[in-house]
Every structure is written in C-alpha cells, then in structure tokens.
Amino acid sequence: MEQGEQLCEAARSGDLDKLRALIDSGADVSYFDGEGLTPLMHAAKHGHAAVVKTLLDAGAPWNALSPSNFSAGDFAMEASNQEAFDILVNAGIQAELVLGTIARRTNENGNFDGAYLEDRVTFSEDKLMDSDSKAVMMAWEKPLMEAHAKAVCSGGGHILNIGFGMGLVDTAIQQYAPVTHTIVEAHPEVYKRMLHTGWGNKDNVKIIFGRWQDVLSQLESYDGIFFDTYGEYYEDLREFHQHLPILLKPGGIYSFFNGLCGGNAFFHVVYCHLVSLELENLGYSTQLIPLPVKDCLGEEVWEGVKHKYWQLDTYYLPVCQSMQDSE
Numbered sequence: 523m524e525q526g527e528q529l530c531e532a533a534r535s536g537d538l539d540k541l542r543a544l545i546d547s548g549a550d551v552s553y554f555d556g557e558g559l560t561p562l563m564h565a566a567k568h569g570h571a572a573v574v575k576t577l578l579d580a581g582a583p584w585n586a587l588s589p590s591n592f593s594a595g596d597f598a599m600e601a602s603n604q605e606a607f608d609i610l611v612n613a614g615i616q617a618e619l620v621l622g623t624i625a626r627r628t629n630e631n632g633n634f635d636g637a638y639l640e641d642r643v644t645f646s647e648d649k650l651m652d653s654d655s656k657a658v659m660m661a662w663e664k665p666l667m668e669a670h671a672k673a674v675c676s677g678g679g680h681i682l683n684i685g686f687g688m689g690l691v692d693t694a695i696q697q698y699a700p701v702t703h704t705i706v707e708a709h710p711e712v713y714k715r716m717l718h719t720g721w722g723n724k725d726n727v728k729i730i731f732g733r734w735q736d737v738l739s740q741l742e743s744y745d746g747i748f749f750d751t752y753g754e755y756y757e758d759l760r761e762f763h764q765h766l767p768i769l770l771k772p773g774g775i776y777s778f779f780n781g782l783c784g785g786n787a788f789f790h791v792v793y794c795h796l797v798s799l800e801l802e803n804l805g806y807s808t809q810l811i812p813l814p815v816k817d818c819l820g821e822e823v824w825e826g827v828k829h830k831y832w833q834l835d836t837y838y839l840p841v842c843q844s845m846q847d848s849e
C-alpha cells in the first residue's frame with residue numbers, strides 16, 4: 523500500500539504511532555485517497571482528536587474539500603465529534619486570522635473583479651442581479667432584513683444603513699420611524715431607482731451616493747448601523763469595523779449581513795467565530811441569533827441565479843454592542 527493510503531488507514535483507525543512514523547518518513551499529509559478524502563477528513567469523521575491535532579501540526583490543510591464539498595470540520599460536525607471539531611475550528615481561526623483565504627476564495631468563486639459598480643444591474647420583483655447573473659440581493663432575505671432592522675432600531679434615534687439593494691432593510695427601518703435614516707449606496711443604477719421610487723422625498727431619509735469608503739467624512743454617529751454591501755471582501759467588512767468607534771454612539775447597536783462563507787457549514791462557523799473575535803478586539807460583544815431559513819429557500823428560489831451564495835439551514839444574525847455599554 524502506498525504511504526498516502528497507509529496514512530488514511532492510520533487516521534481512520536486512530537493509530538497515532540503509525541501515523542507519526544509515516545509522517546516522519548515523509549508521507550504526504552495532504553494526500554487525497556480514491557474517494558477524494560484526506561487523512562484529516564478520515565480522522566475527523568472517526569473522532570480521533572489526537573490524530574487530527576498531529577496532522578494539523580504536520581501541515582495538513584484544514585480547509586481541503588471532499589468531492590461533496592465537505593471539509594474535515596464538516597465531517598467532525600456531522601458525526602458530533604466535538605473534540606476534533608473544536609481543534610479544527612481553532613486551526614481554521616488561526617489560519618484565517620493570518621491569511622483570510624477562505625472568504626477571499628468564496629468571493630473569487632463569485633468572480634468579483636471590482637467592476638460591479640460600473641456594470642449594469644437588473645431589477646425584478648424577487649431579485650437584483652449583476653451583469654453576470656449573480657444575485658446582488660434576493661427577496662427570500664426579507665424576513666432576515668426585517669430582523670436586522672428590528673435589532674438596529676431597538677434604541678430608536680439615528681440609523682445608518684450601508685447598501686440599499688432592494689430596499690428591504692430600509693423599508694423595515696422606516697417602520698420604526700427613526701429620527702434620521704441615512705442610506706449609503708454606491709451603484710448609480712440602484713441610486714437612480716431609489717430616487718425614482720421616492721426615497722429622496724422622505725422627511726427623515728438622507729441618501730449619500732458613493733462607496734462607504736469614500737463618503738466616511740459625510741457620516742455622523744448613529745444609534746443603529748446595518749452593513750450589507752456586495753462585491754466586496756471580508757477585508758472590507760473588517761475595515762468598516764475599524765470605523766465603528768466613531769460611527770456608533772454609546773449604547774448603539776451594530777449589525778451586518780452575515781453571509782460569510784454561506785456555502786459551507788463549517789467555514790461559516792469558523793467565520794462567525796473569527797468576526798466575533800475581531801469585533802471583541804475592537805471592544806464589541808457579538809450575539810449571534812439563530813434564525814431558521816430552510817423553509818424560505820426551495821430550489822426554485824435559485825432559478826436563473828448563477829451563484830448560490832447561501833446554502834445553510836440556519837442564519838446567525840449578529841447583534842453587536844460596545845462592551846463598555848454592557849458593563
């Protein structure tokens with residue numbers, strides 16, 4: 523049997539001594555067997571936590587995917603192997619803190635090339651699409667947007683929303699009659715449509731046209747902030763978070779569309795941890811409220827849409843607050 527196969531066999535049976543000996547003799551820890559599984563996936567599947575740790579320490583890729591798009595962490599999660607799962611989550615967080623490769627790759631699958639804001643968009647009743655038939659926003663998200671609006675408007679006052687899209691969250695925000703409601707939107711056609719549908723005539727609404735990055739000096743500070751852009755990277759969200767101490771008033775609530783790695787359950791867990799950790803470092807606590815979405819997401823929803831950006835059964839709605847407020 524070749525070394526890679528022996529490694530998979532040792533990982534399956536939890537034979538740590540054999541595994542170490544194979545690694546020491548140069549066996550390839552990123553080997554894929556005939557079924558497209560790595561030794562790490564086998565160890566995770568069978569709950570051999572020490573083997574998982576040894577393989578990761580030897581450089582096994584935590585984020586390799588099986589032919590059915592399962593990572594080692596997905597296998598551990600599916601088999602309820604908590605210890606192996608925790609080790610893999612930590613490995614994922616550490617790797618992403620340094621490299622941020624997963625979120626970037628997910629976006630590359632979406633083929634963003636920075637040109638979205640210059641391209642045409644198409645509006646229909648149930649979606650807003652970019653020129654490449656990828657959904658910028660879809661109506662199935664309406665209950666999520668209503669929940670986000672409820673969270674960020676819970677203290678009333680002055681509300682900021684970044685990214686108008688189909689106006690779902692803004693329509694919901696209006697229901698709470700905020701004192702002021704500022705909307706930042708960067709796409710010329712979306713902006714035009716906002717004006718066409720009367721958003722420019724609402725007494726409490728202020729529209730700022732431009733990329734949030736370019737209009738920061740026009741922003742004030744707010745009691746509630748929601749962030750949901752398109753065609754941007756995790757780094758952009760992270761950069762936006764750096765401005766929260768100025769943009770969010772004491773006692774204010776911040777939330778964002780949590781579509782991070784929405785195509786893979788385990789990567790999503792890693793990113794939920796990662797973003798919470800990064801917000802914590804900035805002084806914000808994050809509560810993730812689970813909302814079931816399976817029922818609003820039948821196959822027909824994705825008809826004509828090129829990239830299925832969300833494939834999970836539960837959405838975790840982030841509610842962030844300054845930790846000083848909760849003391």
Ligand SMILES: C[S@@+](CC[C@H](N)C(=O)[O-])C[C@H]1O[C@@H](n2cnc3c(N)ncnc32)[C@H](O)[C@@H]1O
Pocket residue numbers: 658659667684685686687688689690691692706707708709712732733734735750751752753754
């Ligand atoms: C996913 S949609 C927002 C959906 C919205 N939450 C809703 O409820 O309909 C993203 C929006 O952000 C806009 N956008 C993209 N990049 C932006 C940026 N850098 N600054 C401001 N808006 C941006 C897009 O044009 C798009 O209208």
